[in-house]
Amino acid sequence: MAKQLNKQLGRSSVHIEDAFWNRFTELVRETVIPYQWEALNDRIADAEPSYAIRNFRVAAGLEEHPYGGMVFQDSDVAKWLEAVGYSLANHPDSELEHTADGVIDLIALAQHENGYLNTYFTIKDPGKQWTNLYEAHELYCAGHMMEAAVAYYNATGKRKLLDVMSKFADHIDSVFGPEEGKLRGYDGHQEIELALVKLHQATGEQRYLNLAQFFIDERGEEPNFLVEEGHQRDGYSLWAGGKRPVPTVAQLAYNQAHKPVREQEAAVGHSVRAVYMYTAMADLARLTGDQELRAACERLWNNMTRKQMYITGGIGSTHHGEAFSFDYDLPNDTVYAETCASIGLIFFAQRMLMLEAKSDYADVLERALYNNVVGSMSQDGKHYFYVNPLEVWPKASEKNPGRHHVKAERQKWFGCSCCPPNVARLLSSLNDYIYTASGAANTIYTHLFIGSEARFDLAAGSVTVKQQSQMPWKGYASFEFTEVPGGSFTFALRIPSWSKGQAVLKVNGQITEYTADNGYGLATRNWQQGDIAEWEPQLETQLTASHPEIRANAGKVAIERGPLVYCLEEADNGAPLAAISIAASGVLNSYFDDQLLGGAVVVEAEGRLDEQDSWREETPYRPYAKQQASKPVQLKAVPYYLWGNRQKGEMTVWIRAVK
Amino acid sequence: MAKQLNKQLGRSSVHIEDAFWNRFTELVRETVIPYQWEALNDRIADAEPSYAIRNFRVAAGLEEHPYGGMVFQDSDVAKWLEAVGYSLANHPDSELEHTADGVIDLIALAQHENGYLNTYFTIKDPGKQWTNLYEAHELYCAGHMMEAAVAYYNATGKRKLLDVMSKFADHIDSVFGPEEGKLRGYDGHQEIELALVKLHQATGEQRYLNLAQFFIDERGEEPNFLVEEGHQRDGYSLWAGGKRPVPTVAQLAYNQAHKPVREQEAAVGHSVRAVYMYTAMADLARLTGDQELRAACERLWNNMTRKQMYITGGIGSTHHGEAFSFDYDLPNDTVYAETCASIGLIFFAQRMLMLEAKSDYADVLERALYNNVVGSMSQDGKHYFYVNPLEVWPKASEKNPGRHHVKAERQKWFGCSCCPPNVARLLSSLNDYIYTASGAANTIYTHLFIGSEARFDLAAGSVTVKQQSQMPWKGYASFEFTEVPGGSFTFALRIPSWSKGQAVLKVNGQITEYTADNGYGLATRNWQQGDIAEWEPQLETQLTASHPEIRANAGKVAIERGPLVYCLEEADNGAPLAAISIAASGVLNSYFDDQLLGGAVVVEAEGRLDEQDSWREETPYRPYAKQQASKPVQLKAVPYYLWGNRQKGEMTVWIRAVK
Structure with a gap:
């Protein structure tokens, strides 16, 4: 039931119309997505070329060039397409859709007969597929393209990319798994796990969920796949372009592959890898009811958000490996706090909210969103921070090498350009983060106070609610119920941590008591069409x-x-x-x-x-x-x-x- | 005249006998020098082998092994020998002298027919001499061995090593110089410049002073020698073991070779290289009367000590390149403040005091000595800090890679073991830093308050003074004149910056007025044998x-x-x-x-x-x-x-x- 409802609470069911957020979502639609399209096509003056689209044209056999960019350059196209999907869902645009269709045609042309799809291994290293999961981001790129396929399908109903990626997923399923003759492996950079969950939800294919579960279960088991694989390659390193020592199991903490995920106690290693993995773990815990996995999620959430998170919602305090360091080590000046890591933290928080509506998750989600993530983008949408410092001395950023990574000014599109398209895909799907609903329990949870119109299908019937919000400037949001079912249902409003528990509910102008539970104010009643709930958390x-x-x-x-x-x-x-x-x-x-x-x-x-x-x-x-x-x-x-x-x-x- | 007097104020004319310092000088003599001898011979369990003595045996043709250690490993033997020289001067020890004589015999055996001496290029890279001044530390090692030769000669009167190094200096002089056919080059790591000054003073050979001047004058001139040399090697890098980009002139700020030394405004680059160079510059300014060079020394001194020095006398605030960063950038936790750099700062301060008795120089000298330098050594003399932090969180040193260089515990002898022997040679020659004298002006300057017996030859005649000091614990030192000339002379006592100008002079128990000049209290009188001067700077x-x-x-x-x-x-x-x-x-x-x-x-x-x-x-x-x-x-x-x-x-x- 929950699964079905999650589907019904799809992207098209919440539309944002908000004084604070409209400018960001419009910026993404009107500036960021077109600008990033230019960037993917190497048309931004003074910025490093991306080569991302060119690589697909080469892989499709349409042009001849050497491979360009990072080994994971395909993922930039994927993240752009995913953002386009979300944007089209909220704001149809035939020209943009036409452009995206063209990209999808190109991607389909670049796919191998057997379903394989990756421009690096097509152009630069053919025959070396699946020999360097540790470094080569093959499954990572596949995961991003799966996310794009699902977003685009949900937005447009067009199956082409979904079919391409299903075919690739089938191929991956034939290569990886516990069965004799398959690789008992997983990617050095987690991402496909959460993507396969989405692909499963979009297609109904159980094998994709099973494959995600396999990647999660296998990770960190002995004998360690990434170590064994390193020996198989005789230590060849793609990054070094030569032989390097094979990583030890302990060093694989960087990839969260040093021990089985269920045994991991604290957030360690590369922070983006970590939160993408935790997101998939929370998905799987919800969809499979795996209590051990859920306990691991809660443990890792608690460690990360209580002992390793900046007040801005930034995580990962060292640029060495873009990684977590240890509990309470949160230097403000040599900080990392990568934009992508906070975005991943938001994904994780959203999945935890789907597991259990607990305001702690939404408090952290809101903190990361309103500070680290939005702050990473310039007001013109064309400049970005990778690193989001809490203290900047521009001269030190220039002249002290230990702070070179901390930029005092947002930069244009990067050589390794993970952050800008990640911001775009998050902001264009922001409508997915405002509510969750438990259809069976007839409860709608409001996590974020963002003006929007939303429709929910509860067991009791359909609910449509129009939120108007004055946040973040004033502690006020109103909710008008324009469609209600016959019976009663529960409308739950988050009591933000910053309100110190002081939040007033009014229904049709009358102060109304509510039940506080798990950090939410619950108002269960026979809501009538035209009822207006006002929510006034103390904002000081x-x-x-x-x-x-x-x-x-x-x-x-x-x-x-x-x-x-x-x-x-x-x-x-x-x-x-x-x-x-x-x-x-x-x-x-x-x-x-x-x-x-x-x-x-x-x-x-x-x-x-x-x-x-x-x-x-x-x-x-x-x-x-x-x-x-x-x-x-x-x-x-x-x-x-x-x-x-x-x-x-x-x-x-x-x-x-x-x- | 000044030169002659400097010679008479040689190492044997001041003997330390001091409650605070005896433990350190004894530690160096009884523990550090023997321990370092064991280290040089690879006999310290659990510490990285040095290979330094073994390299000499191999170069001498006595054994066969591959070259071991860093490219500048010879300098460890040199620094040890130099420390032995100072120690023998203060405390004869026939067994130690016998050991040192054996090492000197070995060094002589390793010398080439033409005077060349360097075990790395003898064993590992024969034929490549003088092709990589940028990286290979050839002149640096030569310089340290010259310093050892002078110290050993001054202590024992034995000329063997002095002759060996004079022969090498003659060879270097035949290779480097402005004349047609010679290399217009200099070392990537300054050191030989100050050493040649010492060799000149010990031997009276003017060519050595001229060669030092050449190295100083040539540095940073266009076309840049280190750049040209890099092109000659086709970018071959000894450290990388392959081709690397040739450094740009700007990058040579690391080596203080980005512009002529007289044009340098601020302390930049590798801090040890910098202060060794400044020391030689001050030597040359004094010995040649070069006012432009002196002005550069004063400018660099002021920038370094006023804007780039920690309160502990540490310099060089970043471990990236063990370097200065920029004015006022003095982080306490990610600090470098290398022990060797503070020792070099002390050398520079001593030479500035020889140029001009100004208490500022001695204040800084004292600060670096009593804090950064002495603190680098453990109380057992067997463990050392390279990096001398002002703030330590041991967990961060372990778990935050940006602080791995900051150790919470002193380490055993290092693979690159510059600091321990540098401490040993400074502490065993501490008697050289207490006084300077102007014979012509009949003035003795007291810079440090360290119990000692000292003899000076002034124009007026000989003075012997016995200092007894209660510093650093109490602001009290007494000076008994046990030998005085017939006429009057000036006894100058430093008014330490920490006394805030409050210092009382008593002569034979009576408070006595003095003239304050350049931070010294000057008492000019017809001192009598048995007179006792008491000096009481306010110590709070x-x-x-x-x-x-x-x-x-x-x-x-x-x-x-x-x-x-x-x-x-x-x-x-x-x-x-x-x-x-x-x-x-x-x-x-x-x-x-x-x-x-x-x-x-x-x-x-x-x-x-x-x-x-x-x-x-x-x-x-x-x-x-x-x-x-x-x-x-x-x-x-x-x-x-x-x-x-x-x-x-x-x-x-x-x-x-x-x-």
Whole structure:
């Protein structure tokens, strides 16, 4: 039943119409998708060429060129197509659909007779298929193309890419598996697992779910496939272009393949790989009822979000391997917090919400979405952060090699361009993250407060609800029921962590009691057509402290306002920002500044500026007793997601607190 | 005249007898030199073999083995021999001298007919001499052996190694120079320049001084020798073992060869290379009267010590290239601050003092010596820090790859073992750093307060003075004149920066006025035999703040007491240390703890400990308003040079200050 309902709660059943989010979804539709199309076709001046479409033309036999780009370049085309699918579902566009159909025709031409599809191994390394799962991203690329196929099919009803990818999935199923003669292997970069779940849901084919389960179950088992495979290749490394030591089992923590997934206790290794895997694990736990897998998901979720997550929803604190380091190690300046990792965290959170409606999952989803993810994209949609720092000193980014990875300005399309298309596919499918519903329990859960019109099929009958939201600026959303079933059903509203449990429900203007359960306010009643529910979670500007074990933030506070994390920028507060402290018990004023980058609430706070004038250039250190009184100063904080859109300068989220 | 006097102020004219320093000089003599001898002979269990002596035996034709160790492994033998020379000068030891003589015989056997001497190019790459100055450290190794030769000759009067190295210097002089047919080149790693100055002083040979001047003058000139040489080798790289891009002129900032030395404005590149070069520049400025070179020295000194030096006297803030990064970039946790770089800084400071007695040079010399350098060695003399951090979180050193270079524990002899023998040669020649004298001006300058007996030859006649010092624990040193000339002379005493200009002079018990000049208290009088001068610079425990541009230290203070920087260790204060703050206007108590690692003054301070009990494991972030009051706590700080000698744990120099 749940499965069926999930299908009915498909992409077309929720449409966003929201003052805050429309600009992003329009940006994706009007700018990002067309711009990325140009990028995939190597037509962006001054940016590294992608070669992604050219590779498909070459693989299809239409042109002759050497292979271009990374080994996983195909996935950029896939992510673009997936975004196009979501976009078409929400906003039909015949010209864009025509372009996408052309790409799909090209992809079909590049497919081998037996179903195999990968331009790298077609053009550059034919005959070497499935010999380097550790490095070559073959199943990863396949997974992204499966996601694209499902999104495009759901949007347009066109089966061509779905059939191409089903044929490829059948081929993969004939190559991998526990049976004698098949490879007991899996990809070095998880992705196909969650994609096969989607393909299973779109096609109804049970074998695809089984194959996903096989990849998850096999991972990290002894003898370790990736180690054995390395010996088979005699240590040949694609990246090094020569022989390299075969990784040890311990080193495979990078790929989360150091031990069986059910035994993994903490988030380790490459953060994107990790969250893509956890997403598939949560899918499988839901669809198969595997309690052990569910327990592993909860354990990994808890470790990651409670001990290894930045306040912005960023994960992965070191650029060495784009990886998790260890509990409470969250440096703000040498940070990684890759955009793709937060997107994967959002996928994982969504699947956990499908397992169990618990506000913790939605709180984290919202945190990552409104801060790390949206902040990664420039206001023009053409520049992106890979790395999302919480503290930036532009000179250090330039001149200290340990911070070269932290850019002070968003960059154009990258050589390894995973993040921009990932942002596009997330934002164009944002409608999928607002609600979940339990048809059997006749309950609709509202996770995000984003203006939209949604239709749900419950056991009791159909519900259509129109949400209007003033978030993130005000703690107010209203829900008008324009279609209701005959009987009662439960409308559940998330009580955001930032409201500190203070949220008022009104029904038709009357304050109404509700039952709080798992972080949601539940109103079960015989809802009538035209009923209006208003939801007012307390949304205040507040200072936030972090756990004492997070050494990087000791003595510091961050400014938060509802789902938004704020930051200080040099543009508003001068430099060095480190000379500024904030009055911990001072007044925090907020107001909407419609001149600021499309309009945003800014926060003003009482602060102190360390006295600097008495310092001479020639004195690096001097008695503290010489320090003169700090001066009172008005601080201006802007939402983190807007940082770096005005001028290159310092930025900080965490600010020293003074009494 | 100056030159002659410098010679008379040779190593044998100052003998240390000091409560604080004897343990270090004895440690070097009794433990470090013998231990390093074992290391050079590959007899330290569990440590990487050195192969340094074995290479010489192979090069001498006595044994057959492949070359072992780094390309500059010869320099370890040289630095050991140099330390032995200094040690023998202060403390004759026939057995040690016999061992050293044997090594010298071996070195002589390894010398080529034409004077060339280098085991790497003798054993591993014969015929490739002088083809890779950029990488191969040939002149660097030569320089270290010249320094050893001079030290050994000065100590023992034995000329064998001096002759060997003079012959090599003659050969080098025949290969390098501005003349047609010679290489207009220089080494990728500066060292020979300062060594040739020493060889010139020991032998009186002017050509060696000229050659040093050539190397300095040629460096960074266009066309760039290191670039040209790279093209000649067709990009062959010794380190990579294959072809690599030839460095650009800009990249040669690493080697301080990006522009002529006289045009260099700021300290850049590999920090040890830099300070070795500056040392030679200061030598040459003094010996040749080159004012332009002197101005460059002063400019580079000022930039380095005022904007790129840690409070511990550490320099070079990034491990990427063991290099300077840029002004005010002094991170405490990802720091480099290599031991060898601070030793080179001490060399440079000594030469600047020889140019001009200015207390700034001695203040920095003292800072680096009493903190970074002495702290690099364990109390057993057998374990060393390469990297001298100002903040350590052992778990981060283990688990965050960006901090792997920062060790929480001193290590045994290293594969690349530059630091331990460098410490040994500095500490065994410490007597050379206490005084300088201007014979013509009849002035003796006292830079360091270290108990010793010293003899000076001034124009007025000979002076012998016996210093007794209670530093670094108390601001007291006395000077008894046991031999005086007939006329008057000036006895100058450094007014340490930490005394804030407060220093009392007593002569024979009577407070006596003095003239303050360039940071020295000058007492010119007709000193009588038996006169006793007492010098009492104010030595108080104080809190130190750092320049607002040093972002890493914003809002923090360090504890200093005289020349010593203090730190908090987990052993005394628990963890996380970041939860601790210090009362900026609180009382600072200090007392001598004779149980602490041989006895040291510890500092107790009033502090606050952030409340931690109300935090739950599952809450990474929460409203600051929930924060409960911090608790008063007694902090215990120990001298930085003693850190890491008790247990592995957190350490921090900079402490958050609260009012």
